[in-house]
Amino acid sequence: MSPQELIRCQGKILSEKPNSSLYTYEGTLFLNGREIPLNPDQMLLRGANLRNTNWIQGIVIFTGHETKLMRNATATPIKTTDVERIINLQIVALFGILICLAIVSALGDVLNLKISGNSLGYLHLDGTNKVKLFFSDILTYWILFSNLVPISLFVTVEIVKYYQAYLIGSDLDMYYETTDTPTVVRTSSLVEELGQIQYIFSDKTGTLTCNIMEFKTCSIGGRCYIDEIPEDKQATMVDGIEMGYHKFDQLQQDLTESRNKNVIDEFLTLLAACHTVIPEIKENGSIKYQAASPDEGALVEGAASLGYKFHTRKPSIQFHQKENECFV
Numbered sequence: 001m002s003p004q005e006l007i008r009c010q011g012k013i014l015s016e017k018p019n020s021s022l023y024t025y026e027g028t029l030f031l032n033g034r035e036i037p038l039n040p041d042q043m044l045l046r047g048a049n050l051r052n053t054n055w056i057q058g059i060v061i062f063t064g065h066e067t068k069l070m071r072n073a074t075a076t077p078i079k080t081t082d083v084e085r086i087i088n089l090q091i092v093a094l095f096g097i098l099i100c101l102a103i104v105s106a107l108g109d110v111l112n113l114k115i116s117g118n119s120l121g122y123l124h125l126d127g128t129n130k131v132k133l134f135f136s137d138i139l140t141y142w143i144l145f146s147n148l149v150p151i152s153l154f155v156t157v158e159i160v161k162y163y164q165a166y167l168i169g170s171d172l173d174m175y176y177e178t179t180d181t182p183t184v185v186r187t188s189s190l191v192e193e194l195g196q197i198q199y200i201f202s203d204k205t206g207t208l209t210c211n212i213m214e215f216k217t218c219s220i221g222g223r224c225y226i227d228e229i230p231e232d233k234q235a236t237m238v239d240g241i242e243m244g245y246h247k248f249d250q251l252q253q254d255l256t257e258s259r260n261k262n263v264i265d266e267f268l269t270l271l272a273a274c275h276t277v278i279p280e281i282k283e284n285g286s287i288k289y290q291a292a293s294p295d296e297g298a299l300v301e302g303a304a305s306l307g308y309k310f311h312t313r314k315p316s317i318q319f320h321q322k323e324n325e326c327f328v
Contacts, residue, residue: 013038013059018066027061045069051278051290083192087153094149101145106137161188213294215302217245220267221260225251248306269322271303272310279311287311 015027015038022045027038046067050056062068080088110130165185168174174183185191217226223235226245235244255264277300278290287309291297300310308322 013061015061018062018068018071020068020071022068022072051280079187079190081190081193082196083157084189087157091149091153098142098145098148101148102138102141105141105145106134109137110134158188161191164188164191211294213298215298215305218267218302220251221258221263223254223260251306265322268303268306268308271299272308275300275310277310278313281311 012030013027014030016025023040025038025040025043029036029038044050044058046069064070110133113133114130165188168185168191169183171183175181217224219225223242224245225248227248229245229247233244235242235246237243251264255261258264275296276292277296280288280290282288287304289297289300289310291300304310
């Protein structure tokens with residue numbers, strides 16, 4: 001159906017109410033007397049990017065704060081450090097002590113005036129309301145004992161944190177010279193937490209590799225191939241077993257002369273065809289592989305560098321090219 005025909009069509013959509021579920025959707029499209037069920041396969045979330053297509057036909061169902069992403073969003077939690085929690089507890093405890101001291105002192109003042117009031121005539125408190133005097137004394141003693149709560153401690157702690165953040169940002173050991181990127185401290189409230197770390201847990205992809213994957217080496221038919229052979233890693237025979245690496249140039253020779261040439265051909269064919277990578281052909285004719293996983297992209301690029309280039313993806317078939325031959 002062309003865009004012009006779609007514009008002339010009369011239809012409506014019966015949709016579920018806005019909700020926060022990102023992976024479910026139920027709806028029905030009524031179009032020209034037909035009922036077409038809608039499911040998550042036809043749904044695009046807010047902010048989605050479409051590639052390798054010139055145009056699409058779509059209908060906006062939810063907008064603004066009614067989109068699934070907006071309803072699924074949660075408020076950013078307030079991060080507090082152990083030092084801040086301890087300081088807050090100590091401040092609360094000192095604040096409680098301050099109130100107790102003010103109440104006890106005010107109560108003692110009222111009792112002392114009631115018991116020994118005749119001998120304290122110089123205070124000129126005759127006829128004074130005892131309840132009013134009690135609350136007035138609480139305020140007086142609160143001001144007198146206010147130094148018990150170290151308000152300046154917060155200012156001192158913040159200054160120390162700011163100076164620690166400055167030292168981290170000026171540390172040359174954490175400076176990345178390749179991209180001229182120094183360490184950036186985005187918040188000073190978590191600086192002291194760095195000194196209390198006991199364990200570091202990290203995944204193997206992305207965090208430690210900067211999401212930069214390269215096809216370095218492979219093992220086919222009992223032989224290891226690599227772009228540059230490390231020192232003292234040249235292939236040698238040890239007790240009838242081959243140890244070490246061969247260069248990729250040797251792999252090209254083995255592809256035509258070795259008894260494992262069929263195994264090598266199948267290995268590289270699988271690398272070039274078994275994946276979910278989408279090739280994007282640029283104006284200069286080069287191919288850029290769009291991959292959801294950096295691992296897949298590295299494997300496909302590695303196969304392309306060895307002569308098995310993946311160049312076309314269609315809904316049901318894929319094409320990759322080996323030198324001057326094309327395989328489906």
